[in-house]
Amino acid sequence: MSDILTIALSKGRILEQTLPLLAYAHLTPLEDVQTTRKLMVDGPMIQGVQVRFLIIRAADVCTYVEQGAADMGISGRDLLLEHRPYVYEPLDLKIGCCRVCICGLKDAVEQGEPQSGSRIRVATKYDHLAENYYLSQGIQAEIIHLYGGMELAPLVGMADRIVDIVETGSTLKANGLIEEKTLYDISSRLVVNPASSATKRTLIHPIVEQLREAIVQQSKPEETINGEHDSSGCQSS
Ligand code: PRP
Numbered sequence: 001m002s003d004i005l006t007i008a009l010s011k012g013r014i015l016e017q018t019l020p021l022l023a024y025a026h027l028t029p030l031e032d033v034q035t036t037r038k039l040m041v042d043g044p045m046i047q048g049v050q051v052r053f054l055i056i057r058a059a060d061v062c063t064y065v066e067q068g069a070a071d072m073g074i075s076g077r078d079l080l081l082e083h084r085p086y087v088y089e090p091l092d093l094k095i096g097c098c099r100v101c102i103c104g105l106k107d108a109v110e111q112g113e114p115q116s117g118s119r120i121r122v123a124t125k126y127d128h129l130a131e132n133y134y135l136s137q138g139i140q141a142e143i144i145h146l147y148g149g150m151e152l153a154p155l156v157g158m159a160d161r162i163v164d165i166v167e168t169g170s171t172l173k174a175n176g177l178i179e180e181k182t183l184y185d186i187s188s189r190l191v192v193n194p195a196s197s198a199t200k201r202t203l204i205h206p207i208v209e210q211l212r213e214a215i216v217q218q219s220k221p222e223e224t225i226n227g228e229h230d231s232s233g234c235q236s237s
Contacts, residue, residue, distance in 0.1 A: 008073030024214035097234035123153035
């Protein structure tokens with residue numbers, strides 16, 4: 001067995017929610033991964049094996065895990081659905097909760113969904129998810145691939161709809177767009193390289209179980225200072 005266990009983490013907004021789960025599983029990175037410019041950071045030793053973290057773009061986590069460059073990682077369900085990598089997905093971490101939605105300008109959405117047989121221009125980074133949905137509806141979709149800021153495309157007349165992540169809805173609102181339909185509820189998933197799952201089972205299995213326990217702990221309602229109950233985690237997924 002290799003003497004390193006590599007875990008790929010997504011940069012960005014998910015990272016902050018990932019760290020408490022890792023801490024519960026005794027997997028705290030030795031440097032502040034939210035501020036460092038390093039892409040590879042050491043973690044603790046477990047069972048005499050050095051843990052290291054890769055801090056990479058969310059869209060790349062599955063590639064590193066599928067290729068075996070990382071043994072395990074944390075990836076959004078949106079990316080798993082879009083790219084369908086060959087990885088095991090043992091846990092819903094119930095963080096990074098949002099949804100993949102079809103959205104458009106208010107006026108356009110209020111006119112109703114496009115009719116079967118019609119054509120539509122759709123801006124998205126989820127080309128396959130968008131294409132499959134419209135195909136299932138008998139609508140001919142021209143997919144315009146963008147890397148971010150999808151909400152701009154309808155504003156400048158480049159697309160009729162977008163298929164994108166909605167979390168709070170504030171980006172849509174700020175740009176005069178509304179939701180038309182939710183396609184998928186999303187949360188972050190623990191993903192494991194299938195070969196690592198076999199060869200490093202004695203390391204990986206306890207981590208999966210500790211993370212499972214962390215999710216249960218984190219989803220327990222907490223007393224707020226007002227005496228009301230609050231809970232974190234996804235409402236649905
Ligand atoms: C994501 C997504 C939306 C926004 C939704 O973008 O693409 O634009 O967040 O979040 P909200 O519903 O809470 O407003 P992100 O900030 O990740 O940047 P990007 O547009 O560059 O992908």
